[in-house]
Amino acid sequence: MREERNWISDRLASFGDGIALIADGQQSSFNAIGQAMMSWQALLAHQNIACCTVIINGDYSCAMVGAILALYTRHCVVVPLNRSSSERCAAVARTTGASWIIDADHPGDLQALTTQLPTHELVAGLFDRREAGLILLSSGSSGEPKAILLSLERLFAKYRDAPRSRPRTTAAFLLLDHIGGFNTLLHCLFSGSTLVKLDSRDAVSICRQIAEHRIHLLPATPTFLNMLLWGRAYETYDLSSLELVTYGTETMPESTLAALNEVFPAVRFKQTYGMSELGILSTRSESSDSLWIQIATDDVQVKVVDQILWIKTRTAMLGYLNAPSVIDQEGWLCTGDLVETRGDYFRILGRGESLINVGGLKVLPVEVESRLLSLPFVKDAVVWGRKSPVTGQIVAATVVLEGELDTDDAKRQIMLHCQQGLEDFKVPRHIEFVTGRLHSDRFKKIKVASQ
Missing domain, CATH: 3.30.300.30 (ANL, C-terminal domain)
Known part of the structure; x- marks a missing residue:
């Protein structure tokens, strides 16, 4: 398994001194990310941290990215949090059964935890196979947040085996503890793209940073894009570098998409599809001004039952740690999204329960x-x-x-x-x-x- 993980070092080294990350006024090369990974590997080995669940608390930084990669090579289950309080970290540790809390901003501050909880059988299965995992937490808007366990092996393999795409300077709009943010990180790391951490997520600041860093790709939500239209900050800044805007996480109003295409005629708009329980799936929009999309990969199966979308994919979660699974015995996950279909394309109408x-x-x-x-x-x-x-x-x-x-x-x-x-x-x-x-x-x- 160690040899299988050498591809990460090789991939990073192939991009050399190219800029991997711009964060807090600092530029980090792909070589620097590789060095950070090796430093964390040495520290984790010294503390005998392997095959266990680890909370890594921080934001986009060379140290944070290096720590995630190092934990992957040590067959750990990674729980990324976005600079959360000690109380929040402790609560998440109880939910996930974490053995360690690591502050990415302070590498020497490793907090060992004692827990009376037995290792969850799904997590134990990963450790037995010496595979790494990822735990993401649902928003908890309808009760206690669900702890969603995914296979890091399968998520990483998606980028290891995929054809190289053209590098793009990309805005880190979604946070690392969100499947969209985690997916953006992996895509940039393994395609040689530059990821730009946003110092603020209001429309004016983002327009300023697009202009300053000549950003090509902006992943966003329909709600933010509506705010962008209303604020009209795009009239103040040079956004000519922007080539592609991807949107997801919620349903896009047709009127908002039409207005975006009118304001940004040179930008391509692409709808993404994914959820924490599935990962982010490769999609193809019918056109820049269309809400019809197609799953653009052969390893994902799609079916519609009573207008509700069901998906079967290798990157789907292994299960919840604190709730019954929603994946059936044949591996199909009910997304809860109401859709209409037209050939191989479908259009998301909203959540069935809404x-x-x-x-x-x-x-x-x-x-x-x-x-x-x-x-x-x-x-x-x-x-x-x-x-x-x-x-x-x-x-x-x-x-x-x-x-x-x-x-x-x-x-x-x-x-x-x-x-x-x-x-x-x-x-x-x-x-x-x-x-x-x-x-x-x-x-x-x-x-x-x-x-």
């Missing part, structure tokens, strides 16, 4: 949100189901307005606009206005539960 049932008629929140966002004075909107004694539910909308528009006038314009473009049962009957934001720190819309 459907609003108005007297037996189904309403997709994203369809109504797209209509609302096409109004020039609607800055953001979340659509949800409100309980009704007559129809079971009615369509409700929480709206953030731009400027100081009178709310009564705004409500009248919204109703008229929706009546002109939506079927009657899809028109919001309850509209509430709020200030502030409707998204999480990860730039993903916060859904409102039925009330």
Whole structure:
């Protein structure tokens, strides 16, 4: 197995003094990442850290990346956290059964943990096979965060065996403890691309950094891209280097995608698909302005049952450590995403559980949100189901307005606009206005539960 891992050192060395990472004003070459990996390997060997679960706490840095690679070579299960508090680290350690906590910013500060918990059978299986793993935590929006165990062997093999792609300077928009951020890191490391850590994730700062570092690729969320349109910071900075914007993690409103293509005609927009339980799958968008996508790899199987997408892939999770598995005996995972199909292409309509049932008629929140966002004075909107004694539910909308528009006038314009473009049962009957934001720190819309 040690020989099999030499490909990492060889791959990094092949890119030599090329810039692998720009973070906090420092540039780190691929050679520097390789040196950091070897330094961590020596430290881990000295502490006899191998075949165990390790929390690595930090952010994008040469030390953090080197530590992750070194833990992989030591057959460890890696739990990346984003500069979390000691209380958060302790809680995650209890959930994951971690034996060590490592602060990437302070390599000498290795915290050994004692736990009374037996090693989970899925983790023990990895150790028995001398394979490395990755644990990611769900958001916990619907209860205790789920600890998702993936095989690092399979995730790394995807990049080891893939044809080399053209290197692109890439923004690290998603964090390392997110499957999208972890995937971006691996893609950049093993393709010779430069990864740029963002010093801030507001639209103005990101536009500034795209211009400063001549970034080619921006992975983002639809929510952030809508904010980018509203802020108009793109008018202030030179974004001519930008070639590709990928988006995922939530459903893209059609009106937002249309506006993006109008504002950035030279940029290609590509929808990605993935989830922590699956990894990030290779996709192909029908066109830059289309929401229809195709899984673009032969090693992934797709089926649709009752309009819900099911996927079978080698990179799927091994299971949850603290919840029943959602993968059936044949290896199929129910994504919960509602889709429509057209040949080999499919279009994501939203989460199956987010459907609003108005007297037996189904309403997709994203369809109504797209209509609302096409109004020039609607800055953001979340659509949800409100309980009704007559129809079971009615369509409700929480709206953030731009400027100081009178709310009564705004409500009248919204109703008229929706009546002109939506079927009657899809028109919001309850509209509430709020200030502030409707998204999480990860730039993903916060859904409102039925009330």
